[in-house]
Amino acid sequence: MAVAKLNEYAQKARLDLRYEDVGCDGLDHIRTFTVRAVLDGKTYDGVGKNKKEAKLKAAENAFSVLSEGTIDPTEKTTEASAAPTDQTSIPQAKYTCWLNEYGQQKRSDIRAVESTRLGPTGATQCCRFVVGDKEYPAATGRTKKDAKEEAAKLVYHEICGGNTTEDAVKEQNMGKSQNEPSIPSRFTSDFDSMEYLGSGAFGHVYKARHTLLERYYAVKVVCREEKSLREVGTLSELLHCNIVRYYTFWMEDSGYQGNSELTECSAVFSSSQTSNNSSAKYLYIQMELCDTKTLKEWIEEKNTQSLQDSKRREEGLSIAQQIVSGVEYIHSKKHIHRDLKPENILFGLNGEVKIGDFGLVTRDDDDDDALMERTGQRGTTTYMAPEQREKNYDRKVDIFPLGLIYFELLWKLSTVHERGAVWDDARSQKLPEEFSLTFPQENQIIESMLHEKPEDRPEASKLKAEMEMCAQTLNKQNTHQEDETV
Incomplete structure (x- = not known):
């Protein structure tokens, strides 16, 4: 489903995604609706016979445009967005994705500054990145995406000192604790006071306090499968006072195993879910906390x-x-x-x-x-x-x-x-x-x-x-x- 896939892509790339109801046209029996997907400030419109169909079309249009650009969301997201310490090579068109994950790993804010320059042959797109407090050199390209990719490439080469990706990986892994995760857990960094609530056939549920919002939520941790993605897709469409409210979801490489008294239960969940697929990923579904x-x-x-x-x-x-x-x-x-x-x-x-x-x-x-x-x-x-x-x-x-x-x-x-x-x-x-x-x-x-x-x-x-x-x-x-x- 395009809506669920686009949500997953936005979560992995840490991009802001929202949908806007633009309006409707036509007579009652031939009315068409327009819904706009806004992803990282860029807009993609969809038209349909109802709002749901229009939203689906908007997500499909966004997905289609992204697939033609430098970031391919149809690719395994886990490979496209793996942290630099986990990669052995970076394809030529993936420096932007590498930079996003580098920022997550280092807990640094990343900001792209884009502009347009007019020259004798027409307009040229420019982009430079600000990572934390440091500003990196600008790069140019035929399109905004090309310029952004070239600018990310400059950041990569400056951070890695011109080494090949494989050498950079070895250097970054030097002196690193074997037990230290390559990507920090969003669950453990954004939440505290985790309390185990229960488990079922599809995963574990925790009561957790969001450190910034200072509110408690229920966070369900499940192995990423088609049925779990379908559950997320359904929950994202439902908003009713008699249905447990869904807020958001994200993916991590492993399931949370926090409480010592839950070690046996959590270990069973982790091993059973990963035994059939060594590259299994986990969905973290943030929902309304109930009694x-x-x-x-x-x-x-x-x-x-x-x-x-x-x-x-x-x-x-x-x-x-x-x-x-x-x-x-x-x-x-x-x-x-x-x-x-x-x-x-x-x-x-x-x-x-x-x-x-x-x-x-x-x-x-x-x-x-x-x-x-x-x-x-x-x-x-x-x-x-x-x-x-x-x-x-x-x-x-x-x-x-x-x-x-x-x-x-x-x-x-x-x-x-x-x-x-x-x-x-x-x-x-x-x-x-x-x-x-x-x-x-x-x-x-x-x-x-x-x-x-x-x-x-x-x-x-x-x-x-x-x-x-x-x-x-x-x-x-x-x-x-x-x-x-x-």
């Missing part, structure tokens, strides 16, 4: 209470409404979560419900490529919709687990044995008789969500409306009871 308590723990707490909590109905409905609101938004963005379950539903620091863990997300498109991405048996069997065992399914696979979760929110299942006896029946729309008598309106909603055939299940938008009606009915009942008490 450590998940919805699973909320349900377990309610189930330990001696009596069916009278407030559980109201609280359960409120939680279900927030989950459905998040799912409706996910589906509106043409995505399928595929792994909705209480463990993946969190609470924000202010108590609001947050859907998390998009590791199994996939596109909700009908084209062949999207269907090929889908695989059977993806998700958690206990909550998985019947059709999810096959490839041919759509967003309705998210509605089925929602029905089971809503049932759990309301009904007390005290023991494992009781849960086992009730659960299989619930998956077949056979809810306990006592439940249907206690929660007649909710029972009807939940049964509609648990239809075996996906086409018989309601859309998230319809569920949202039905739950709102349920909330209004419950509110009237509570008001009536209060009036009678008075």
Whole structure:
């Protein structure tokens, strides 16, 4: 996906990237939208039938222009931007990239000063670099990119003393500690007070304080794979109060292994991820920090209470409404979560419900490529919709687990044995008789969500409306009871 690739390139090159909504033209039925990608001050426009398509076109245009210039983002970013101490040779057109990584390694600010000179044969582009407090000689070129590359080459030769790259590498490695990393970790330099929060099939999550912003975030560390890049691409498109917020991501050569008590866990993660690929890279995903308590723990707490909590109905409905609101938004963005379950539903620091863990997300498109991405048996069997065992399914696979979760929110299942006896029946729309008598309106909603055939299940938008009606009915009942008490 061009948007995710461009984000990755900007992160590696430490360039500022943002998107601007330029506007739209045309009549309602033939309207076109324009979105502008601004990368390091340069603009690339994209036009499409909607804002999402326009953004994709803008990213593709930027990517195309970059591919024709001195920096090729389609190349392995890890090779193009390796630090000088890790390289044995630098291609002729890669001095700018070398300089960027040199600045990161030395913690030096790098600034390019560009200008245009008029001469007898026309305009000539000029560029000089300021590295830290030192200004280096200017260079010229036919284009700005040529001038920038030549200026970076002058910096390289002055720093390396005219040596060949291989000699320079040997000199820079002389006297260097064997355990010292060639590139400083952005995670350990930008964050402190790292606290391990948990792990899953795709990586580890840490609570960490950003040293400049003085705020805490959750940072997820995963091995770079297609599915992890897909998760980042999806998160970057989503902004909703009931979805864990994504901020940014970057790549490093290794996974963080900080806490001594986590050595075994972290070592397993590191070795398992790198055993199949010695050049594996890691994604660091910076996200909103949530409460450590998940919805699973909320349900377990309610189930330990001696009596069916009278407030559980109201609280359960409120939680279900927030989950459905998040799912409706996910589906509106043409995505399928595929792994909705209480463990993946969190609470924000202010108590609001947050859907998390998009590791199994996939596109909700009908084209062949999207269907090929889908695989059977993806998700958690206990909550998985019947059709999810096959490839041919759509967003309705998210509605089925929602029905089971809503049932759990309301009904007390005290023991494992009781849960086992009730659960299989619930998956077949056979809810306990006592439940249907206690929660007649909710029972009807939940049964509609648990239809075996996906086409018989309601859309998230319809569920949202039905739950709102349920909330209004419950509110009237509570008001009536209060009036009678008075």
